[in-house]
Amino acid sequence: MSREVRVRFAPSPTGPLHMGGVRTALYNYLFARRHGGKMILRIEDTDSQRFVPGAEEYIIESLKWCGIEIDEGVGVGGPHAPYRQSERKEIYLKYAKQLIDAGWAYYAFDSAEELDALRKEAEAAGQTFAYNYTVREKLATSLSLSKEEVEARIARGDQWVVRFKMPENEVVEMDDLIRGHVKVNTSTLDDKVLYKSADALPTYHLANIVDDHLMEISHVIRGEEWLPSLPLHYLLYRAFGWTDTQPEFAHLPLLLKPTGGGKLSKRDGDKMGFPVFPLFWTSPTGETAHGYREDGYFAEAFVNMLALLGWNPGTEQELFTMQELIDGFSLDRVSKSGARFQPDKAKWFNAQYMHRKTDEELATLFQPILKEHGVETTDYLAGKAAGIMKERASFITDLWDLTSYFFVAPTSYDEKQAKKYWKGENPARLKEVREVLASIDDFSLENTEAVVGAWIQEKGYGMGQIMNTLRLALVGAGKGPGMYDVTAFIGKEECLKRIDFLLENLKPME
């Protein structure tokens, strides 16, 4: 029998959630939903120094925007509450002591300065200082000091930490759902700090294992940066006697800079003009960072793009709804190597979603932008204009430049277009076109096109010359949709007005 799938996303509230973090959350979510399990959000705020106000709220809002639903955890509660580690601080000391009693850990009284000096000393000698079996009995630890001395130091309030007693020369054999079998010799590892008396808080390693156990986590899906600490985590489960319920592990490949060479960072985004965060962020010190949401990305496109960065279904499908991602997701189709993030591809995904939006959806998204430009119009017209031009847009924010002439008459004219068409016979022809348009009662796209088309043919005029001159009058530039889309949209009266305005205000070229 396989146990209930329970996965957790456990970010640290030290700043805005990075898109790599969003992907980790997404894969956890997809895995949970795929297997009918639970998705848990745990906040790992055991570093009191690096806590950033607002980060937790940011994380929750980001997940919500992406459509990643939390079944249990911070913000929603659940049977294992609280889910914020700072609110669970009483429980960890007990487990640290349990490890000491079982001989798996010990007290260490070194000060930060002493350790620093030790590291510098080793460095000067061309070596690397490691806190492990070679030194733990020579330093001020409960392994070298007498029981009385240890108790006395603790009683008098000396600062101490609990360190894991990493075995010497033992091979730890581990299994990773993505990477397969991994072996590490414990002699290359060091005695990690598990608990610190200074703030009465555990470090990541202890808190993580204890909470995963208590919360009955079945699968730990996290970033590759955690792979080096997997041996410690295996040993911790063994030390606690929890190996029978130990979760399975899957370490995800990293998200790399577009240029290669390292993890994606905020700096890359600033430099190359793309966001690395899901939402706009303002730090307590006033620093800001771009977000996909505010930069005009659709959450579905963002999620779709992220899902495919490191996972693929083995088919040629590129566009997925969340449900399709859930149905197709599996950890053994996650790739092993890091994936470079490509801003162009993100843009392409967004364009695909843009093209699939209905006029109604576009209207609600476009209206705020229209208002910003002082345009008051109906949802119907906003949606219609956006619908006509959506194929050429990648972002909602592209729409204004693409559709402004539907709402506002041109008052200046594109130089290139004017030079090319506002000369020769064209101004005179435009007057003729004006009369033809003035004579049309049914100004629908189809009728106008039929009447004007027939007239051009009858006169034997050049289609390009006529249409582009008309385009100059109505649009003001050499761009836009089919001419009759514009005439039908703005209507007869406005058409004539714009033609007259051009006739009166722009001297023919030459």
Add this chain to the structure above:
RNA sequence: GGUCCAUUCGUCUAUCGGUUAGGACGCAAGAUUUUCAUUCUUGAAAGAGGAGUUCGACUCUCCUAUGGACUACCA
């Protein structure tokens, strides 16, 4: 430096011993077009290198190279 992980077109990737190594982004050319786009068609573009194993390796093993992560009383 040490430990671990990785390595198919520029990028994301398919291939789970036998393929003309497929798709997508981007790029180029062409077609369509009243403009700008869209769209469509086509094209260029890849198994890091070296040893093995095998009738046969992109696929398995080893070595080398390269890239990355980790190496805190941070997560």
